[in-house]
Amino acid sequence: xxxxxxxxxxxxxxxxxxxxxxxxxxxxxxxxxxxxxxxxxxxxxxxxxxxxxxxxxxxxxxxxxxxxxxxxxxxxxxxxxxxxxxxxxxxxxxxxxxxxxxxxxxxxxxxxxxxxxxxxxxxxxxxxxxxxxxxxxxxxxxxxxxxxxxxxxxxxxxxxxxxxxxxxxxxxxxxxxxxxxxxxxxxxxxxxxxxxxxxxxxxxxxxxxxxxxxxxxxxxxxxxxxxxxxxxxxxxxxxxxxxxxxxxxxxxxxxxxxxxxxxxxxxxxxxxxxxxxxxxxxxxxxxxxxxxxxxxxxxxxxxxxxxxxxxxxxxxxxxxxxxxxxxxxxxxxxxxxxxxxxxxxxxxxxxxxxxxxxxxxxxxxxxxxxxxxxxxxxxxxxxxxxxxxxxxxxxxxxxxxxxxxxxxxxxxxxxxxxxxxxxxxxxxxx
Amino acid sequence: xxxxxxxxxxxxxxxxxxxxxxxxxxxxxxxxxxxxxxxxxxxxxxxxxxxxxxxxxxxxxxxxxxxxxxxxxxxxxxxxxxxxxxxxxxxxxxxxxxxxxxxxxxxxxxxxxxxxxxxxxxxxxxxxxxxxxxxxxxxxxxxxxxxxxxxxxxxxxxxxxxxxxxxxxxxxxxxxxxxxxxxxxxxxxxxxxxxxxxxxxxxxxxxxxxxxxxxxxxxxxxxxxxxxxxxxxxxxxxxxxxxxxxxxxxxxxxxxxxxxxxxxxxxxxxxxxxxxxxxxxxxxxxxxxxxxxxxxxxxxxxxxxxxxxxxxxxx
Numbered sequence: 001x002x003x004x005x006x007x008x009x010x011x012x013x014x015x016x017x018x019x020x021x022x023x024x025x026x027x028x029x030x031x032x033x034x035x036x037x038x039x040x041x042x043x044x045x046x047x048x049x050x051x052x053x054x055x056x057x058x059x060x061x062x063x064x065x066x067x068x069x070x071x072x073x074x075x076x077x078x079x080x081x082x083x084x085x086x087x088x089x090x091x092x093x094x095x096x097x098x099x100x101x102x103x104x105x106x107x108x109x110x111x112x113x114x115x116x117x118x119x120x121x122x123x124x125x126x127x128x129x130x131x132x133x134x135x136x137x138x139x140x141x142x143x144x145x146x147x148x149x150x151x152x153x154x155x156x157x158x159x160x161x162x163x164x165x166x167x168x169x170x171x172x173x174x175x176x177x178x179x180x181x182x183x184x185x186x187x188x189x190x191x192x193x194x195x196x197x198x199x200x201x202x203x204x205x206x207x208x209x210x211x212x213x214x215x216x217x218x219x220x221x222x223x224x225x226x227x228x229x230x231x232x233x234x235x236x237x238x239x240x241x242x243x244x245x246x247x248x249x250x251x252x253x254x255x256x257x258x259x260x261x262x263x264x265x266x267x268x269x270x271x272x273x274x275x276x277x278x279x280x281x282x283x284x285x286x287x288x289x290x291x292x293x294x295x296x297x298x299x300x301x302x303x304x305x306x307x308x309x310x311x312x313x314x315x316x317x318x319x320x321x322x323x324x325x326x327x328x329x330x331x332x333x334x335x336x337x338x339x340x341x342x343x344x345x346x347x348x349x350x351x352x353x354x355x356x357x358x359x360x361x362x363x364x365x366x367x368x369x370x371x372x373x374x375x376x377x378x379x380x381x382x383x384x385x386x387x388x389x390x391x392x393x394x395x396x397x398x399x400x401x402x403x404x405x406x407x408x409x410x411x412x413x414x415x416x417x418x419x420x421x422x423x424x425x426x427x428x429x430x
Numbered sequence: 431x432x433x434x435x436x437x438x439x440x441x442x443x444x445x446x447x448x449x450x451x452x453x454x455x456x457x458x459x460x461x462x463x464x465x466x467x468x469x470x471x472x473x474x475x476x477x478x479x480x481x482x483x484x485x486x487x488x489x490x491x492x493x494x495x496x497x498x499x500x501x502x503x504x505x506x507x508x509x510x511x512x513x514x515x516x517x518x519x520x521x522x523x524x525x526x527x528x529x530x531x532x533x534x535x536x537x538x539x540x541x542x543x544x545x546x547x548x549x550x551x552x553x554x555x556x557x558x559x560x561x562x563x564x565x566x567x568x569x570x571x572x573x574x575x576x577x578x579x580x581x582x583x584x585x586x587x588x589x590x591x592x593x594x595x596x597x598x599x600x601x602x603x604x605x606x607x608x609x610x611x612x613x614x615x616x617x618x619x620x621x622x623x624x625x626x627x628x629x630x631x632x633x634x635x636x637x638x639x640x641x642x643x644x645x646x647x648x649x650x651x652x653x654x655x656x657x658x659x660x661x662x663x664x665x666x667x668x669x670x671x672x673x674x675x676x677x678x679x680x681x682x683x684x685x686x687x688x689x690x691x692x693x694x695x696x697x698x699x700x701x702x703x704x705x706x707x708x709x710x711x712x713x714x715x716x717x718x719x720x721x722x723x724x725x726x727x728x729x730x731x732x733x734x735x736x737x738x739x740x741x742x743x744x745x
Contacts, residue, residue, distance in 0.1 A: 020451035050723030076588055076603050077734040087588050087606065090580045092633045099451040101631055113608060120610040228448045241464040246497040254496055260461045260612070265447070289492040297447045301460040301493070314468050338608050352613050355468070412611045421617040423607040 018094065021227055022101045024118040024151065025126045026111075026142040032159045033128050036197035037091065037104060038072060040219065043204040046093035047072065088118045097223045112371060112386035113338045115142065116426055119149035120412070123227045126155045126218075131164045131194075135177045141371045143178070147185035148334060148388070148428065150405055152230040154182070154190045157218060161210065162196040168212045184374065191225075193218050231298050232407050236264030236272075237325065238318040239354035239410075244303055256287055256303035257312050262354065262409035264320075266304065267295040273321040274312050275400050280321055281306040298409070315356035317400040317410075325400040325410055330363070332430045333404075335391045337383035339417065339424035343391075344382045349424065351395065353413040359396035360415065366390040390430070404428035452640050456489065459628035461612060462591055463493040466573050466626050469616045473501040473573040473626075474531070474566075476745065477522075479515035479649055480691035482577030482629060484522070485637055488646050489628060490575070491526060502529040504574075506562050508554040508693045509536040510672040515691055518649035533565035550674040553695045559743040563599040572618055575626045576745050581633045582722055585737035591630045597621040599743035625745075634721050638711045645707075651688045653710065654702045659684050665698035665725065689714075689721045698725040 025033055041047045051072060059068040076087070091102040103118030105111070119125060125146040129139050139156075146154055156178055164170045175192040182190050193202055194213055201207035204219045216224070244256040266272075270283045285305040286293045296302045304318060312318070319325065337343050343362060351360040368380035368389040383389045404411030415425035449457075467473055475490055477483045490499055503526070505519060523530045535554050538544045543564065544557045566574060580587045590606050592614045607615050616624055629637070641648065659666045660679045667673060669681045673695050686699035687710065704710045717724075736744075 018451050019448055020454040048720045048723065049718045050720055054723075072584075076585060077737055078604065087603070089587050090631065091587070092581050092631070094451075094633075094635075099636070117608045117610055121612075231447070233447060241461070242468050242494070244494065244497045248496075248498070251496045256496075258464055258493070260457060287496075289495040297449075299454060299457050299461075300449065301457040301464070303495075350617070352615065355465070357469075408611070412613065414608075414610055414613045414615065416615055416617060421615070421619065423609075423615045426608065426610045 018096065019098050019227070020101070021098050021124065021222065021225075022103065022122050023124040023126055023222070024103045024105060024115065024122040024146075025128075026105050026115050026118070026145075031128045031130050031138075032197045033104075034068075034072075036126075036128065036157065036159065036195070036203065037102060039197050039200055039203050040102075041072070041091065041093050043200065044093045044095055044219070088114050095219070095223055100222065111141075112145065112336060112388065115145050116149060116336045116338075119145055119151055120426065122149070122151045123230060124153040124155060124222070124225060125151040126157060128157050128159050128197075129174055129178070131158050131160045131170050131174065134174050135181065137372045139178065140181055140373075143182060143185060143187065144371050144374065147182075147187045148336075150408060150428075152188060152227070153225050154187050155218070155221060156190060156192045157197075158192065158194045159197050161194045161201065162199055166194075166201075166207075166209045168210070171213070189225075191215070191221060193221065232263035232409075233265055233297060234263070235323055235325075235402065235407060235410075236266055236270070236318075236320045237262040237354075237402070237407070237410050238266060238304060239356070240312055240314055240316045240318065241355050243313060254305075255309070256305045257316075257318065258301070258303045259318075259355065260301045261296050261298045263298055263407050264323075265295055265297045266318075271321055272306070272318050273324065274306075274310060275317045275319065275324065275327065276398060277311065277316070279308075279310045281308040281310055283307075315354075317354065317356075319400075325402045325407075327398045328401050328429075329395050329398050331393050331395065331399065331401060331413075331427075332366075333391055333393065333413070333427040334369075334388060334430065335383065335415070335425050335427045336388045337385060337425050339422060340385055341424075342382045342384045343425065348418060350416040350418060351393065351399070351413050351427075352416060353399045353401065354410060356399060357416075358399060359418075360393045363392040363394045366392065391427070393427075401429045403430065452636060452643065455629075455632055455636060456492075456640070458612070458631065459486075459489045460493045462614065462626065462628040463490050463575065465614050466575070466592070466616055466624070467493070467500050469614075470573040470618070470624070472569070472571050473575065474569070474571045475499070475501060475503045475528075475575045476562075476577070477503045477505050477519065478577075478691060479505070479511075479519045479522075480577065481637055481641060481648055481652060482579065484646055484648055485632075485640060486575060486577040486629060487522065487526065488644060499526060499528050502531050504531040504533060504565060506533045506558050506565070507535060508558060509534065510554055510670075510694045512649070512651050512668070512688075512691065512694055514651045515649045518647070522647065531565065531569065533561050535561045537561070538564065550676050552674075553693060555693050555696050556739060556742075556744075558693075558745075559599075559739065562745070563743045566599070566623055567621075572623050573616065573626055574623060575628065577629050578627050578745060579632050579634070579637070580630050582720075583736045585734065585740055589627065589630070589740075591627050592616055593625045593627065594618070595623050595625060595743065599623075601625075601740045601743070603737065603741070635711075635714055638714045642707050642711050649691065651691065653707075654685050654687045654705045656683055657686050657699065658682070659686060659699055666701070667698055668694060670694045689725045700724060 105118040241259040367376040411429040
C-alpha cells in the first residue's frame with residue numbers, strides 16, 4: 001500500500017467509481033490553449049517526469065526560451081518541425097471524481113474538420129477567449145460548431161485576465177457579448193470563467209486575485225458538471241451489431257443480438273419491435289459475459305435475446321413498438337465536408353448510420369453556411385473542404401433515423417467515398 | 431490466476447444511470463471489436479503476451495460470448511522472448527480455445543527478408559515490422575487488432591482507433607480518415623488493411639485497474655521476483671543469451687518486475703517488491719515516470735522513433 005502522503009503522482013487512488021467525461025478544446029497557439037491544457041495536466045500531476053524533461057530539453061534545443069507545453073501534445077515530426085498542430089490529439093487525466101479525455105483540436109489548419117471530429121463525442125466544449133481581444137471570429141466559429149454538434153455544455157474561459165489587471169468589467173463585457181451570440185445558437189448551458197492559464201488562476205484553485213468572481217474554478221466545474229443526464233434515456237434504440245450463434249454443445253440453441261445501447265433503457269420483458277421487418281417480440285434476457293442484467297442503458301454493450309425465434313440481422317434496429325425512429329428513404333442533414341475534392345450535386349457515396357451502411361446520392365444542396373457569420377448561401381453549387389451545408393440525400397434502402405438534436409447516436413452518419421474509401425463527410429439529421 | 435466468467439450484476443446509481451469509467455471504456459472497446467468483426471473479413475488479434483494484449487484478448491472474448499472468438503491470435507515472435515511469457519501465451523491460447531499463428535522473425539532472417547543486428551546493442555524490435563507485414567499478407571488479414579494506447583507515446587496520441595494501412599503496410603499520419611462518433615470506416619481494398627486499437631482511450635493505470643477488477647491472468651514477470659540483471663544506460667536489463675554484455679557491465683541479483691513486455695534485448699526492469707496485483711497497481715499509481723520512458727530502449731533512439739517505426743508498419 002502507498003503510505004499516506006506518499007507521492008501518488010497527485011492521482012489519489014480512486015475510492016469510488018469515477019465517471020468518464022470527454023471534452024473538446026479548440027483554439028490556436030496564441031490564445032493560450034496549450035498553456036491551459038498543460039496547466040490542467042501539470043496541476044493534476046498527469047505529466048510524468050520524463051515527459052517534462054523531454055519537453056524542457058526540446059524547448060531548449062528549439063530555442064523557445066520557455067517550457068513549451070504545446071510540445072506535449074504535438075506528437076508528429078511535421079508538427080514539431082513546423083511548430084503547428086495538424087491533427088486532433090487525445091490527452092488523458094483524472095481526478096478522484098472523474099477520468100477526462102481531452103480531444104485537443106487545432107485552431108487553424110483543417111480547423112473545421114478537426115473540431116467537428118473532436119466535438120462529435122464530446123460532453124463539453126471548452127472555448128478560450130483572450131481577455132485583451134474579446135469575442136473574435138474564431139470564438140464564434142467554435143461555438144457554432146459546438147452547437148451544431150450538440151455538445152451539451154459549453155465553458156468559455158476568458159483567459160489572460162492577468163493582462164487586463166483582473167478587471168471584472170472586461171470579463172462581464174466579454175461574457176455578455178458572447179451570451180448574445182450564443183442565444184442565436186440554441187446552446188443549452190454556457191458557463192463563463194475568468195482565468196489566467198499562465199499563472200493558474202481559477203484553473204484548479206479559485207483565484208484570490210479575482211475575489212469578485214463567485215463561481216467555481218475550471219477544474220471544479222469539469223468535475224461537477226452533470227453529464228449523465230445528457231444521454232437520451234427516453235427513446236429505446238438498439239442497433240444490432242452482431243448475431244451471436246455459438247452452436248456449440250453448451251449453447252446449442254442460443255441466439256442473441258449483440259450491440260451497444262444507442263439510447264433509452266431496455267428491460268427484460270419489454271415489448272420490442274425489430275426494424276425493418278416490423279416483427280414484434282419481448283426481451284427474454286439481457287446477457288453479458290459477466291452475467292445477466294435486468295436492464296441495459298447507454299453506452300452499455302450487451303446481447304439481447306428475444307422470446308420469439310425471429311429473423312434479425314446486423315443493421316436491424318430494435319426499439320419499442322410505440323416509439324420508433326423514422327424509416328427514411330431520404331434524409332435532410334447538415335453535412336460537414338472533409339475531403340479535398342469538393343462535394344458536388346449528384347455525388348454518390350456509401351452512408352454509414354449506426355450499424356447500417358447503404359448507398360446515398362446527394363440530391364440537393366439547400367445552402368452552404370458561413371461558419372463565421374451564419375450567413376446562408378443558397379446559390380452555392382458545392383461544398384469544399386471544411387465547409388458545412390444543408391443537404392438532401394436519397395438512399396438506396398431505408399435508414400432508421402432520429403433528429404440529431406434529439407438523439408446524437410441515431411441522428412449522425414458518415415459519408416464514405418465509393419472509389420477511395422475515404423471518409424469524406426459527417427452528417428447530422430435534421 | 432485464471433479467467434472465469436462469474437456472474438456479476440453491474441452496479442449503477444439508480445437515479446442517474448451513471449456508469450463507472452472502466453465500464454464505459456470496456457463497452458467502447460467491445461463495440462469496436464464487434465464492428466470490425468462484422469464489417470471486415472479475416473481479422474486477427476495480435477498478442478505479445480503483454481498486459482495490454484491480455485486485456486485485449488479478454489475484451490474480445492467478452493464481445494462474442496457465449497460464442498467463440500471469430501478470429502485467430504497471432505504472436506510476432508522475435509525469438510528473444512522471456513520464457514515466462516511464452517508459457518503464459520500457450521496457457522492463455524489453450525484456455526481461450528483460439529488458433530495460434532506464430533510469425534517468426536527468425537524465419538524472416540533465415541529467408542533473407544531482414545538482416546539480424548549484431549553487437550551488444552542488437553535488437554530485433556524493428557525487424558518485427560517486416561515479419562508482421564509478411565504474415566498479414568500471407569494470411570490475407572484485413573484487420574489486425576492491437577493493444578496500443580494513445581497515452582503511451584506522442585505519435586500514438588494522434589492515431590485513429592481504426593488506423594488505415596496502405597498496400598505497403600504504411601501509416602500516413604497526415605492523411606488519416608476522420609473518425610467521428612462511434613462510426614468506424616473499415617473499408618479497404620485488396621492488399622490494404624486496418625490496424626484496430628480498441629484500447630486507444632485507456633491509460634496505463636486504467637489497464638492495471640481493469641486487470642485488478644477482472645482478475646485477468648498475466649505473465650509472472652509483471653510481479654516482483656529475484657532476477658540476474660545488469661545496468662545499461664540507466665536501465666536494468668535481464669541477462670540472457672540474447673544480449674551481449676559490454677566489458678564493464680557486471681550482472682547482479684535484484685528484486686525486479688517488468689512494466690512492459692517486449693523483446694528481452696530492449697525491455698528494462700524496475701526495482702520492485704510488489705508481488706501482488708494490488709501492490710503493482712499501487713506502485714503504478716505512484717510512479718512519476720511513463721512506462722515507455724522507464725523501460726523501453728526502442729523509444730530512446732530518436733525524437734520520432736515510434737512515428738518512424740509506425741510508418742514502416744510497426745504495431
